Amino acid sequence: MNELKPATRYTSTSLHEAVKLRLDEPGSFSQGVVPHTIPQFFAEVCEKYPELPALEWETPGAGVDGWTTLNYRGYQKQVEQAALMLLSVGLEERSSLGILAFNCPEWFFAELGALRAGAVVAGIYPSNSAEAVYHVLATGESTVCVVDDAQQMAKLRAIKKRLPRLKAVIQLHGPFGNFVDQEPGYFSWQNLQERTFSKELKEELKAREGRVYANECAMLIFTSGTVGFPKAVMLSHDNIIFEGKSAKAFLENMIIGSERLVSYLPLSHVAAQITDLMFGLICAGCVTFADKDALKGTLIKTFRKARPTAIFGVPRVFEKMQERLVAAEAKANPLSRLLLALARASVAEYRTTLIEGKTPSMSESVKYWLASRLVKRIREIIGLDHCRYILTGSAPVSVEVKQFFLSLDMPLGECYGMSESGGIVSMNVGNQMSNLHSAGPTMKGLTIKVQDSDGSGQGEILMRGRTIFMGYLGLREKTEEVIKEDGWLHSGDLGYIDPKGNLVISGRLKELIITAGGENIPPVQIEDLIKKELPCVSNVLLVGDHRKYLTVLLSLKTKSDATTGIPLDALREETVEWLRDLDIHETSLSSLLNIPSDLRLPNDAAAVSAALDIIAEPKLLEALEEGIKRANKNAISNAQRVQKFALIPHEFSLATGELGPTLKIRRSIVHDKYAKVIDLLYK
Known part of the structure; x- marks a missing residue:
């Protein structure tokens, strides 16, 4: 184990500064976990379980069933090659490696390779705009970025000139533009992987790894905010390993070498980093990578x-x-x-x-x-x-x-x-x-x-x-x-x-609704009460900040496009059945709400226009109102009772912008989008 890097504070806001670790926290568990760097821990697992399967992914034409399996010995070799590749194209110590890609084995190779080379990893959501990608790379002081495909490469081409520290962009999957492997600073992963690197570069890698400390930053997680660009959360090697070991100790009957995990949630999020990469290592388990359409139906x-x-x-x-x-x-x-x-x-x-x-x-x-x-x-x-x-x-x-x-x-x-x-x-x-x-x-x-x-x-x-x-x-x-x-x-x-x-x-302080009467109200509790009473409803969004009373926006459950995630016009079966009980026999949202089906969601303006034009079946409105009244009976106070509601013309989704990358409701976005609809509820 490397000695801890000297530090004077328990917090840091610089990639070049270490922190003191709270090794004196009460309890035998904390005191029993010795600080390690992630590269040290990775090497220990690979050397102890070289023949166990580590990673698995679909590879058309490979093997008997079109899948490739890599054991821990091969995993370690791939990570070393990735580390050398990144060094060769200019990855600097204490800079970050940006990774703009969907989950794949190369994500793990690049991440662990960068950590061996003394760098920091900064994951980027594939759905991010070019400007949001720029924010991550500029904030994280990135010197190299790995991108998934031509679509993501286009974002880097648009911003690279504004990033003077960014020396190289590496594309994982084709099709490749004619500039890749031709113009300076643009590389394909495959060509770099086939290179043989010098003894001097290997010695440099070893020297760098010896300068990595458990109390230094290993990872940047960009929190998805509702307003403005997200902040970069700095997690140390010790933070991440301790979290994984704490989870392993909590879960009973986890068997070393027998656990199987599936990687499909964005690796730019802390949850996937812990449950996929770190927990996979701690259990010496096998991680299977889902494809890009996992959340659209292939999971x-x-x-x-x-x-x-x-x-x-x-x-x-x-x-x-x-x-x-x-x-x-x-x-x-x-x-x-x-x-x-x-x-x-x-x-x-x-x-x-x-x-x-x-x-x-x-x-x-x-x-x-x-x-x-x-x-x-x-x-x-x-x-x-x-x-x-x-x-x-x-x-x-x-x-x-x-x-x-x-x-x-x-x-x-x-x-x-x-x-x-x-x-x-x-x-x-x-x-x-x-x-x-x-x-x-x-x-x-x-x-x-x-x-x-x-x-x-x-x-x-x-x-x-x-x-x-x-x-x-x-x-x-x-x-x-x-x-x-x-x-x-x-x-x-x-x-x-x-x-x-x-x-x-029970809620979030910043999401608290403070009514005009000064009542503090956590919206999630009330939204859940209404969902419970109305199984036809997909989304409930409580409104009432600085208002005299509470109102809600409701969306009904519809099907969604398996490829794009865009909400469709067809109602889900449970909604259709619920409507039948009301003697309503519509099967599409547009006919139920009397709005043109092609004007529900081409853009925000069209969605708002459709919401303002909704003329719903009276029996539907009456049933929704009765459901809200039943929910109101469980309200803690009169101020927490919902007085009015409005229907909106489609479910919330990532594709239409109401949900963030981790599928949380972006409340301020919805408020701004449907401001005209909300205003009508207070007239």
């Missing part, structure tokens, strides 16, 4: 191939999965639907009994044994029959979704964390699960407390431990706003700790 195909033993997904992933399963179930014959409904009810009853800490009765156990055989077939169809841990986080997940997967014998374990905390800080999963509404107990080696709690115990969530980030790159004041001298990270999230020690998330 189940990858699950069927990989048969993962653990997965992490944002709530929207599981909502989409639920929609597909419900749609498939609706097409089955009546007897099959009845049997499945009975089986799911028995499984849910048995699982709920266990979660409540009770012992199931003999009849419950027998019914569960029989029912589980039937629902197992569904898990096999979607490739999750071997999955022991199914984790979700990054955004609120409804109880309805949790109950659906519980009935399929796949309890969703909710996690809580943030980029600044280095990933997950609490987890409600496995034998620790005692309810369906919390984010579970705190991870090992971390401490959570609630500050300035109100009469109900709710307040801001604070956390402390070795996973807490170093600081925001170049932003000392912003860093000092969230990390205080006593080491506590102020999350900006609201919650409380229940009697069993579980963390319950």
Whole structure:
């Protein structure tokens, strides 16, 4: 182990400055984890398990089934070659390597190679605009950038002249422009990979690796803000490794060499870095890479191939999965639907009994044994029959979704964390699960407390431990706003700790709606109440900041294009069935709302115009109003009751801009987009 780099502070806002580590945190777990650099840890795993499968990806024409598998020995060789490639094109120490690509093995090779060469990794969302890419590369002091394909290369061509430190751009996949491998500073990954490098360059790599320290920055995670460009969260080698080991200690029965993971969430997000790359190493597991269309419908195909033993997904992933399963179930014959409904009810009853800490009765156990055989077939169809841990986080997940997967014998374990905390800080999963509404107990080696709690115990969530980030790159004041001298990270999230020690998330300070009467209202709670009462509704967005009363925007559930993710006009099966109960027999949103189907969403102006022209069936409006009234009965106070609502002409989506890269609602974007619609609710 390299000695720690001398440091005088626990925070840093520079790539050239190390931090002090909180090695004296209470508890034997923290004190038992020795600081390592990621390259050191990677080498240990590769040398200990050289023959175990490490990475797997689809390669047309390869092997028997078109897939390539790489063991840990080969993984280590690929990373060394990548490190030499990056050195040869000018990657500087303590600069960053930008990676603008969808998940693939080269992402891992480039990342681990850059860390060996003493650099920092800065992932970039493939959906980012050229200007957003420029922000990441300029902020991160990038000297090399790896891009996915010609589409991403075009973004770099547009901004490269404005980045004087950027020496090289490396393209992974074709088609390649005629300037690649011809003009200075533009390379193809394949050509670089075929090069043989000198002994001097290999010695330089070894020397650089010897100058990498566990208390230095290893990674920049750019937080997705709703206004302006995101800040760069600096995570150290120790932050990342400690987070992975804490997660491994929390999850029971993880078997070294036997775990299988699927990489599909953006690797520019901290969750994928921990669950895919780091957790894969800690378990010496095999990571299978999904294709670019994973979130548009091909993910189940990858699950069927990989048969993962653990997965992490944002709530929207599981909502989409639920929609597909419900749609498939609706097409089955009546007897099959009845049997499945009975089986799911028995499984849910048995699982709920266990979660409540009770012992199931003999009849419950027998019914569960029989029912589980039937629902197992569904898990096999979607490739999750071997999955022991199914984790979700990054955004609120409804109880309805949790109950659906519980009935399929796949309890969703909710996690809580943030980029600044280095990933997950609490987890409600496995034998620790005692309810369906919390984010579970705190991870090992971390401490959570609630500050300035109100009469109900709710307040801001604070956390402390070795996973807490170093600081925001170049932003000392912003860093000092969230990390205080006593080491506590102020999350900006609201919650409380229940009697069993579980963390319950109730909202976000910055998302708090403050009414004209001065009432502080967390929107997520109210939005979830309405969703529960109205199964036809996809999105609920609460409005009321500095207003006299609360209103909501509602979108109905429709299908979406599997390729583009754009919401379609066709209603989902569950919406159609809900409408039938109202004696409404429309199957398209445009006919239901009496708007032209081709004017729903070509652009923001068209969507707003369509929203203003909606003339919905009175029976529909009456049913929606009744659902909101039922939700209002559970409101904490009169000020938290919704008074009016408006329908909008399509679901929120990434493609139409209302959702960010991690599928969270971009509230300010929606407010601005539908400002005219909102104003009408207050007249």
